[in-house]
Amino acid sequence: MGRAEDRRARQRGGRRAAPMRSSGTPSAGVGGDVTEIGGGRAAARRASQGRGKKSKKSGIRRLFTWKKLLGTFFGLCLLGIGAFIALYMMIDIPKGNADATLQSNVYKYSNGDLLTRDGEKNREIVPLAEVPKDVQRTFVAAENKTFYKDAGVDLKGTARGLFNTLSGKGAEGGSTITQQYVKNYYLTQDQTVTRKLKELVISLKLDRTKSKDYILAGYINTSYYGQGAYGIQAAAQAYYRVDAEKLTVAQGAYLAALLQAPSQYDWAIATDDGKKLAKARWNYVLDNMVEEGWLDKTKREAMEFPVPKEPKAAPGMGGQTGYLVDAANNQLAKQLVADGATDNLNDALTMVKAGGWTITLNIDKKKQAALEKAAKSQLTSKLDAKKRSVDGDVQAGAVSVNPKTGAVVAMYGGKDYYKHYRNNATRTDYQPASTFKPVILAAALDEAAETQSGKQITANTIYDGTSKRPVVDDGTKVGFAPENEDDQNYGNITVQTAMNKSVNSVFAQLGVDVGMDKVLKVANQLGMDTADLSAVPAQTLGTMGASPLQMAGVYATLDNHGKQVTPTIIKSVESSRRTVKLPDPIGDQVISREAADTVTSVLTGVVDDGTAKVSVRDNANRDGRKVAGKTGTSDENRSAWFTGYTPDLVTSVGLFGESAKNGAQVSMYEAGGVPRVNGGGFPAQIWAAYTFGVAGKNTKFDLDTDQGAAVQPTVTPTFTQEPSETPSETPTTEEPSETPTSEKPTDEETTPSSTPTTEAPTDGATTPTSTPTAPTPENPLDPNEDQ
Template identity: 65%
Template sequence: MGRADARRAQQRGARRAAKSGGIRRLFTWRKLLGTFFGFCLLIMGAFVALYLYVDIPKANALAERQSNVYQYSDGTVLTRTGKGVNRQIVDLAEVPKEVQHTFVAAENKTFYKDKGVDLRGTARGIFNTLSGKGKQGGSTITQQYVKNYYLTQDPTVSRKLKELVISLKVDQKKDKNYILAGYINTAYYGRGASGIQAAAQAYYGVDAKDLDVSQGAYLAALLQAPSQYDWAVATPTGRRLVKERWAYTLDNMVEMHWLDKAQRDTLKFPVPDKPKPARGMEGQTGYLVEAANKELDKQGITGDMREAGGWTFTLNIDKKRQKQLEASVDRQLESKLDRKGNKVDATVQAGATSVDPKTGAVVALYGGVDYVKHYISNATRRDYQPASTFKPLVLASALENEAKTQDGDLIGVNTRYDGTSKRPVVGSDTPFAPENEDNQSYGDVTVQTAMNKSINSVFAQMVVDVGPPAVKKTALALGVPDQNFPERPAITLGTMNASTWDMAGAYATLDNHGRKVTPFIVKSAKHRDRTVDPVEGIGSQVISRKSADTVTSVLRGVVHSGSGQAANTSAYEAAGKTGTSENNKSALFAGYTPELTTVVALFGESPKEGGGQVSLTGTANSGRANGGGFPAQIWADYTLGALGGGSSAQFDLQDVERGEVTVPASPSTSPSTSESPDPSPSESSDLPSQSPIETPSDPASQSPIEPPSESPVLPSESPVLPGGGANTGRPGNNNPLDR
């Protein structure tokens, strides 16, 4: 090598040394450590800024959305309503402690000690998100609650960082029980169930409060993969994995001293129930919910409030009695109809309302064949007339007002009237001469007989004797609505509009000795934030007990010996009245026992577009429809079942006003279902029993008490029958109104 080459080599070495020295000077350990700490300070500063900037937000809309639960009176679920979220939030205290522990054991054993975050799991989640590996588990229960309740499920870095910050703040401000309750109430468990209450129902058909530790462990295991771990649809692999996670959960509980090892060894995997289709509005459910919602609107729980969800509405509906009413309609009516092949049968609509007269609670309701097929509730509709079921209210008004006949005699049970068909009323500015059924004339009859046979001419005159305004006032006080309610003699035939619900309230008031009964269907309305008191079902005394009990004694005669004999049985004591409107467009039976008041009705409704009222004549090929037929038969069948096969309860009739009444002989033949008049002139068997009377505890063991040999009659010198006047009134509307 020459001298020049050596010099060049020396210069290259110097340059390399200078370069190497410069790098060493640039990346000294002090500078690297300083840079690291600077980076850490930057990250910490950014986190502090993020911590200060991010507040705990409001809950996301989905997390707070709940279904409304409608329950029978015994707490069993009738249906749930809401916008797509099957959730009912429950307090943690309602969940057994060992079930609470299953979720901690499955998801986050350090939950009660940690600060609400898992930094390692969060960092892993962020890394996997950045690297495109998708979602990553490992979060604490607090973080999962924050994600479900405040944020979204989006797998983004920003969401993960927010989750971290909010979790720290939530852990500082809320106790662990609050967080755990939020977590189990917001988590999704599969089968459309959000929250532990819905999950408990969906998988085991019980409320959360009734879960055992084994079932709780399964629900806790589900949260890792709800669709994959649902036993009903899981693959063999899915079933194996969920059983392993169930066991893992219980083993962790033993480790945490939350479960005894000996008990753990006895537990078997709790195979969940098969999935059930969601309950909708089919059958009677929609009618019950609709009736409840109408009542809730009046109480201030509006549709918008219900839309927000979270309500538990417990109805007064007795599940057994409701099923009995449905079965009775099917057995006594629907099974006999040919809705497809018979044009008349296709028009028949049935409705019914059953009330506890001691409380006003609606215990059963029948709205129609199916809510999704016939949206109008036949139980609450007011577009048909109650017909002659109104006549007892006319008598109640006469007694209450101490009304007198045209001859000045007080109106009582044995007051005599002229029952001639088409007899013009006397003393009215409005002419009216109603025709009796089949244009049958009866001559001189008592009020009791007139009620038994539903004689139109008698009660038309009675309305005039009392005064239409006074009759209307009494009817409104008893609960008949002021809808299409004229103050004319024709109201005796029930020409106003009233539903089975309305008439059940009026008859329940008679049953309750004149103290007002307002039917109500909602037993309680509860939300996490408020509770609403139910309607007050029992009100003040609207007519005297004497008047109410006298009407009851008369209506017993209708069931014993009159048009309501289809409802008569020795299994219970009953009072009632039949009714059939003009041209047989509606037919009703309104009746009660000491324990139950029920009104059953049939309506003729055209199946054509727009509906319209049509005649029921020919229903099930039975000729003319009337209240003593199908309605009374349904009533009797239902009442017998609803009372558990019968009842020994007797009407406590006290101080019966002008009660010259006697005990009827029990019918010796099968009860008639027809309202057609009995042509026999004898009235002795038409009279109800005097009250009070002592009766055996078993109604079937009673011996009939013989009535007096003669019915009271007016003095022969009376020139005109009471109510008969001089027959100077002019005939009015003579359209025959069935009773």
């Protein structure tokens, strides 16, 4: 019976029942465990469930065995290999593509008249033997150290690029010199799976049938180096005024570095960051040469960066033409990136400059001529570098925009594209200064911001205009106390008067009351690039960089009642190879109409009773037109601005102090024979001479507001604090009169040029109830210190 019991117990999933004692209690088993008879049934159920689970697991294992998985993997590999072999057999090395023939681009005015053709491409093929061996190696060191050893492709990089293209992440580097040459000469810059597969096949075939020298020669002779130069010979002439055979290793390393980012690394137009990146890339190339044994370490350490020569413009690009063409090319390249033709701006520029485009600009021929005439009559004719060396350091830029369409109808990039390669209308390396103040007011109105005493901010709100008054947030000084122009005190004044007189201390406090994060948000919505800016009070002084093109867009959005205007220089684009659809320059409502119209109303006071009244208000050609605008002058007189508008035209004019010797930012004191170049001077004079000659007859703004200088005040000014106990030097609390006066305008303030503090203010609280009389020792920006 013992064996039978054991068998039944195993079937039940339990242990053998212990023999019963006479008392009926089961005895302990051999191991000391006690098993109840009733527990055997429960154990059997658990065992049955376990067998079910094992059965399911066994089914999954049978479906996904390692043999099946391995077989599937090898099957897919064989399928891929087969497909690649088929492609390899089908795809031959083609003739050079249409892009490689480098047709001319045609540029037209808005009415269809020819502006220019970009002429014959600046390109000359040179045999590789005429390029010094060490210079050849700079390109290999820069782009593909394994060039002399590989099979012409980087399978890992190509696979990564294919994956990124399929997943929508864009392209990624990793192409060999052979692949880049194939892309440049045989294919296109398009980032598509088909193009990448063709590139891979052709590169493999090319590497098998042609020598490495043939491929390298093709690569350096077809690549684009910037400044309209295609190929190493044109690049050598453009950047160093020598033939390719005379290039030094240091010069060759710079040209090789350029290929990664021709526009960004072009020394003539590079930003400070761009120059740092160009030098870093140059060092990278030379260090790789040392690593590969191609350059002696001692010679490498003795090398200095070879600063390129001042560029020369291509034929047919003199005067303003080159600036207009460059602006159009850059906008088209950005659009190609946006359309997904490529995710690389440099590749996009290569597509554009390869030729075959007919680009019609929004530039109005008559307005363009009028803007050029105004700049000459009001500025350049008054500059004489022989009498005053500083006159040679003055650069001007201007952009004029139709606020209803976003069309850039005129652009002034500088005195002459041949003489100054950088476009002053699109450069973003100078401070907009007080032309940023309307943005702060727009943010206050759109966000329905309140003073720190809890009252809503309007054009009639009164602030303390004492110079160097510490900015306060929630009763705490935030470490910022800006000085007003000439350290002038204004006492208790309205926001309207503070805008008219461009009072730093008022707008610094106003910015903190609104919240600097909200100010920068609105600035971005209006068209400024604020992505890398810190939300600190110093930004209220306009210490960021901006271009006349950007500021024209900001003010055009205000003129367009708060609907975003993105200035566009291109009207239409035609090409036999691709279709480009331009986005609508008029966007969404980014701030309320009431906020935008109130700012416009306030800005009429700057013209009628503020820093622009002599140049603009009293101009004999005004003809009754309503005008809104704002002046600005940065610290050390390095930039001066006037951005203004009528109901149908917005124009931003900027003057920039740029050393004629080295391109550094310099002061413009005494330029043109005046003590200081202010926004209300030359910039406003250029603006008025141009605008009053071409603006339409729409003389009045259609404003939806009951605030500001353009309307009669309907409320009594609201005090945000007790009046100062000590009278200021120039106290005023009244609203500016609409009736012109003979009062001499107050010069606008200068803006500190130092880097803004990184101390972030806390969210708004109350404006101080007393007027401090001394500056805070924590002030991070001393307006009198050149930092």
